[in-house]
Amino acid sequence: MNDLILKSVDELAPLIKNKTLSPVELTKAVLDHAEKSQDKINSYMAFYREEAVEAAKKAEQEIVQGNYRGMYHGMPIALKDNLYFKDKVTTMSSKIHKDFVSDYDATVVRKLREAGVIFTGKLSMHEYAWGITNNNPHYGPVRNPWNLDKIPGGSSGGSGAAVAVGASIASLGTDTAGSIRIPSSACGIVGLKPTHGRVSKYGCYPLAWSLDHIGPMTKTVKDAAGMLEIISGYDRNDPTSVNVAIDNYLGQVTGDVKDLVIGVNEDYFFNEVDEDINKLVRASIQKLVDQGAKVETVKIPTLQHSEWAELVTSLSEASAIHHSDLMNRPDDFGDDIRFLFELGELPSAVDYLQAQQVRRQLKQEFNDVFEKVDVLISPTLPIIAPTIGENFADLNGKKVDLIDNIIRFTGPGNLTGLPALSVPCGFKGDMPVGLQIMGPAFSEGRVLNVGYAIEQTQPLKGRKPLIFTNA
Amino acid sequence: MSLSIQELLENKGIPVKKDHVESLQVKWEGIQALRGSLEGVNIDDADISLKNIPGGDHIDE
Numbered sequence: 001m002n003d004l005i006l007k008s009v010d011e012l013a014p015l016i017k018n019k020t021l022s023p024v025e026l027t028k029a030v031l032d033h034a035e036k037s038q039d040k041i042n043s044y045m046a047f048y049r050e051e052a053v054e055a056a057k058k059a060e061q062e063i064v065q066g067n068y069r070g071m072y073h074g075m076p077i078a079l080k081d082n083l084y085f086k087d088k089v090t091t092m093s094s095k096i097h098k099d100f101v102s103d104y105d106a107t108v109v110r111k112l113r114e115a116g117v118i119f120t121g122k123l124s125m126h127e128y129a130w131g132i133t134n135n136n137p138h139y140g141p142v143r144n145p146w147n148l149d150k151i152p153g154g155s156s157g158g159s160g161a162a163v164a165v166g167a168s169i170a171s172l173g174t175d176t177a178g179s180i181r182i183p184s185s186a187c188g189i190v191g192l193k194p195t196h197g198r199v200s201k202y203g204c205y206p207l208a209w210s211l212d213h214i215g216p217m218t219k220t221v222k223d224a225a226g227m228l229e230i231i232s233g234y235d236r237n238d239p240t241s242v243n244v245a246i247d248n249y250l251g252q253v254t255g256d257v258k259d260l261v262i263g264v265n266e267d268y269f270f271n272e273v274d275e276d277i278n279k280l281v282r283a284s285i286q287k288l289v290d291q292g293a294k295v296e297t298v299k300i301p302t303l304q305h306s307e308w309a310e311l312v313t314s315l316s317e318a319s320a321i322h323h324s325d326l327m328n329r330p331d332d333f334g335d336d337i338r339f340l341f342e343l344g345e346l347p348s349a350v351d352y353l354q355a356q357q358v359r360r361q362l363k364q365e366f367n368d369v370f371e372k373v374d375v376l377i378s379p380t381l382p383i384i385a386p387t388i389g390e391n392f393a394d395l396n397g398k399k400v401d402l403i404d405n406i407i408r409f410t411g412p413g414n415l416t417g418l419p420a421l422s423v424p425c426g427f428k429g430d431m432p433v434g435l436q437i438m439g440p441a442f443s444e445g446r447v448l449n450v451g452y453a454i455e456q457t458q459p460l461k462g463r464k465p466l467i468f469t470n471a
Numbered sequence: 472m473s474l475s476i477q478e479l480l481e482n483k484g485i486p487v488k489k490d491h492v493e494s495l496q497v498k499w500e501g502i503q504a505l506r507g508s509l510e511g512v513n514i515d516d517a518d519i520s521l522k523n524i525p526g527g528d529h530i531d532e
Binding site: 236239240241243301302304305307308311312326327330335338339342343345346347351353354356357358361 | 476479480483484485486487488491494495498499502505506507509511512513514521528529
């Protein structure tokens with residue numbers, strides 16, 4: 001194994017910039033490792049070896065000629081297979097779209113291409129992003145690099161596993177109820193769901209329009225900040241895009257948390273949590289307090305209705321998108337998502353609209369809270385990722401429904417559209433645990449900075465996924 | 472007269488997988504229980520959050 005694959009963008013970029021590392025060497029190392037680990041992890045849907053090596057040669061030439069484009073120039077990266085690449089198949093890891101070819105690049109793809117990213121291929125996902133296991137009936141399960149029997153989380157499970165294992169130096173995920181943050185937490189990486197409207201969704205196959213987001217999935221917080229600077233920005237092609245200036249996110253990542261006010265909501269975000277996860281998250285908060293942060297307890301009463309609002313909104317919107325295929329070719333869906341599409345036909349228009357009223361009130365309560373505190377910290381997930389094929393998870397010895405529980409703490413970020421970051425905060429046994437940081441709208445810089453302060457406490461203690469130690 | 476979930480879906484032209492019927496019933500009852508009475512939510516008099524923006528989605532300054 002080539003050690004290059006384990007390095008972050010932040011570590012590799014100076015080597016590429018000063019020409020001590022060739023993008024061609026790096027790209028070949030990542031592709032070699034990705035192809036070798038595919039049998040065990042199954043994170044890729046397609047490899048673009050030939051084009052990637054050609055693009056890397058071009059990047060190398062540009063850098064030699066003094067045309068260095070920035071941090072991501074020459075970085076070999078694969079993306080989730082619901083992001084359109086011009087003239088390439090984008091499957092959504094589905095049977096129905098297995099031959100779908102887009103005639104344009106998604107905005108995020110175009111922006112990364114312009115930043116000099118080398119695309120190594122497309123990554124597996126839960127079919128149509130409508131699930132959190134990545135146990136795909138058409139293309140096989142993606143496996144968690146920390147324990148091959150466990151799910152990597154989803155729906156961006158291919159992205160989570162590939163970044164954790166070094167099969168992609170960084171990646172993008174999409175997040176409708178937690179699909180960036182869930183696999184980031186389960187795979188021990190960093191995942192940021194930005195503010196709704198901050199990153200264009202043009203050229204991303206939708207799951208639920210009003211809840212969908214695109215964001216970075218990376219090895220480090222600085223890598224996420226650097227990627228966010230590239231993919232952010234107003235886009236007329238996306239009706240939900242918001243015209244707000246792009247911040248210097250990297251510049252805000254200093255790790256200084258002196259006088260930071262951390263909000264803790266006990267009633268919802270620390271209710272029914274795995275005891276070990278609870279302890280790890282509280283220990284991380286204490287480490288921030290030791291550095292000068294303060295903690296305030298906050299109330300957000302409408303959170304009690306958020307699970308219902310998230311379910312009704314996501315089920316209804318997803319079923320509207322797939323209504324025709326559900327009528328005409330239902331057997332072409334995997335059984336689990338066909339069930340969810342059937343379920344999504346049941347809520348009434350009144351249910352849907354009342355769910356939007358819940359969202360409106362929830363947003364107001366979060367806004368009020370962020371008048372008093374700078375960020376909210378909670379566990380990303382209340383449970384540890386279960387074994388592949390199980391629909392239940394263990395919660396302090398109790399068997400609980402997997403989907404309902406795994407999205408409990410991530411869903412409010414989608415309902416409100418507020419930025420939410422998952423960073424590793426330790427381990428339970430052999431499985432990593434994530435901590436979630438939420439902030440006010442467009443406060444990604446602040447949220448990333450708090451994540452960086454936690455990252456600096458070395459919660460992963462240098463441990464590497466099992467696949468490396470058992471290779 | 473109340474329709475079963477299977478009838479509701481089939482009336483919409485959606486063929487329901489037989490072994491889903493029971494689980495759909497359970498899950499749907501669960502969602503309704505989760506809804507409860509929406510106590511504390513300002514359903515009646517708050518303006519709806521869906522927006523109607525004249526001139527399109529993006530207004531240029």
